[in-house]
Amino acid sequence: MTDDTTERLDRLQQEVSQLREFAIMQTAIIQCIAVKLGIAPQQMSGLSPIPIPTPFDLMASLKPKD
Numbered sequence: 265m266t267d268d269t270t271e272r273l274d275r276l277q278q279e280v281s282q283l284r285e286f287a288i289m290q291t292a293i294i295q296c297i298a299v300k301l302g303i304a305p306q307q308m309s310g311l312s313p314i315p316i317p318t319p320f321d322l323m324a325s326l327k328p329k330d
Contacts, residue, residue: 288326292319 296319298308308316317325 285326288322291316292322295319295322 295305295308295316299305305316305318
């Protein structure tokens with residue numbers, strides 16, 4: 265690969281990582297708001313067509329892996 269292509273790939277990987285972290289934080293915030301409104305995480309998971317991790321699991325996934 266050329267240097268230009270490598271730089272673009274690195275930039276895209278950084279952007280994807282940032283978007284992933286943003287989505288995780290948004291999901292955790294939505295779950296916290298739902299709990300405040302009296303909606304249990306199990307109810308949210310039951311209504312969702314895809315599995316929703318718990319806020320703890322979401323935040324743990326943001327921690328850097330060694």
